[in-house]
Every structure is written in C-alpha cells, then in structure tokens.
C-alpha cells in the first residue's frame with residue numbers, strides 16, 4: 666500500500682546543513698520506515714510534486730533523516746517546511762547496500778558531495794554494529810569546506826567508531842587545514858587490503874569513472890565494489906520506466922549495484 670499511496674508523515678525537526686542542503690527528521694504515524702542503508706523514499710508535497718530522496722540515517726524505530734539539496738520545484742518547496750509540518754512519504758524503495766556482503770570485511774566508503782547523505786545511513790549502521798565489521802574508512806570529498814556535509818559528525822565517527830575519516834576539498838578557504846584535491850588522491854593512502862575490502866561509492870556521475878579506475882589500478886575485484894546510481898525517477902516501483910538505463914531499472918534493481926553486475930550495461934557508469 667505504501668508503494669503507491671503517500672503516507673502523511675510528521676516533520677519533527679529541520680536543521681540547515683549548508684547554504685543549499687537541509688536535514689529533516691521525519692516520523693511516520695504508525696510504523697518504523699523499515700529501510701536498509703542505501704534505500705530511498707519518494708517525498709511529496711500536495712499540489713507541487715514528488716522527488717526521490719535517499720534515507721540519510723540508519724534503520725531505527727525513531728523516525729529517519731532526509732538530507733535535501735534545494736535545486737528545483739519540489740526540493741525548493743521543501744525548504745519552506747518547519748518542524749510540525751507534514752509531508753507525503755512512499756517507500757522505502759530500491760535495493761540498498763547488501764549488508765551480508767559487507768559485514769565481516771574491511772569497508773571503504775567513498776562519498777563525493779551529496780553522496781554522503783545515503784552513505785551516512787551506512788556509517789551510522791557501522792557505528793551501531795561496529796563489531797560486525799573489520800576496519801572502516803570514510804573518504805569525503807566536497808567542492809569547498811562550506812559544502813561539506815555532516816562535518817561536525819566526523820569526530821564522533823573517528824572516536825566512537827574507530828573509523829579512518831579523511832576529507833578533501835577541491836578549493837580551500839582561509840583556515841582550512843585539511844587536504845586539497847580530488848577524492849581519488851586519498852584512496853591509495855587508505856591502508857586496507859583491496860582483496861578483503863568492500864568499497865561503497867556514491868557521488869556525482871563524473872566521480873565514478875576516476876574512482877573505478879583507481880580501485881582497478883589497486884586490483885580491487887569488481888565484485889567488491891558497490892555503486893549507488895542516481896537517475897530521474899517517477900514511480901519508484903519499476904512501473905514507469907523513467908529510471909531505465911538500457912533495461913536496468915535503477916529504482917527497483919538499484920540504486921545500489923555491485924559493479925561486476927553492471928559493468929557491461931552501456932551507459933550505466935559513464
């Protein structure tokens with residue numbers, strides 16, 4: 666039922682993350698969302714429209730987070746939401762990160778820009794169930810220090826989760842003491858053996874080509890790499906075909922794909 670008819674959910678908090686992104690905490694009235702890291706929901710506002718948004722928090726009973734970049738009709742209208750307002754929610758949809766293939770291994774999370782939003786769900790999951798994973802590293806890339814998402818959380822990820830968090834920006838500002846450069850520069854410095862490490866990648870389309878080339882150069886097997894893909898969507902349920910790439914339904918079969926399963930699909934990763 667929740668696949669087709671939006672449920673009216675409560676916005677319980679609204680927090681600016683950067684000048685262009687806002688974090689919403691949302692509760693459904695009668696149930697936990699029941700999602701996996703990497704899945705998404707369709708968020709709607711009556712009379713305006715609907716947009717797919719990744720779930721940015723770990724599964725739990727106390728609602729869920731959505732981190733929205735305000736770019737157009739629906740996402741700009743979401744900017745006007747305040748705590749106490751309502752939104753429509755359908756989902757969760759899609760296939761998330763297959764935790765059974767990640768648990769028991771080293772984990773390398775590679776997040777460019779807004780790609781950190783869905784991957785924050787996995788990072789929180791690792792923090793909650795830390796003993797089920799071997800070593801963990803998170804690489805974060807952003808255009809500038811101002812554009813970094815969740816930067817106040819990195820310290821807790823390092824201290825509470827023993828996660829190796831490394832951050833780089835394309836362009837530094839006065840006072841920036843971290844790395845400057847592309848995210849691929851960080852990958853060879855992470856001391857994780859590629860054969861026993863699972864890499865999970867989410868970011869702008871241009872990033873995938875270079876990240877995959879670097880992981881391949883380090884001899885990481887293709888079946889150890891997971892990519893979260895983003896395409897324009899309408900139904901979210903495999904019915905309308907909007908998200909299709911040469912027969913691959915991103916909404917239903919993804920958005921998280923194991924690389925060896927899509928490497929031969931033209932235009933899946935360009």
Ligand SMILES: Cc1cc2nc3c(=O)[nH]c(=O)nc-3n(C[C@H](O)[C@H](O)[C@H](O)COP(=O)(O)OP(=O)(O)OC[C@H]3O[C@@H](n4cnc5c(N)ncnc54)[C@H](O)[C@@H]3O)c2cc1C
Pocket residue numbers: 705714715716717718719720732733734735736737738739740741779782783894895896897898920
């Ligand atoms: C699986 C999935 C997960 C997503 N997760 C998030 C998330 O966590 N946070 C978030 O802020 N956004 C996320 N997005 C992107 C978000 O869905 C789009 O930004 C949103 O649909 C734009 O709707 P709009 O009505 O605001 O913009 P529109 O008015 O429809 O478009 C405004 C502009 O944005 C462009 N645009 C719209 N949708 C996309 C898109 N999917 N990719 C590239 N350009 C687009 C349009 O071409 C146009 O230039 C996700 C998309 C998918 C498919």
Ligand code: FES
Pocket residue numbers: 897898899900901902903904905906907908909914915916917
């Ligand atoms: S969004 Fe409709 S089939 Fe994928």
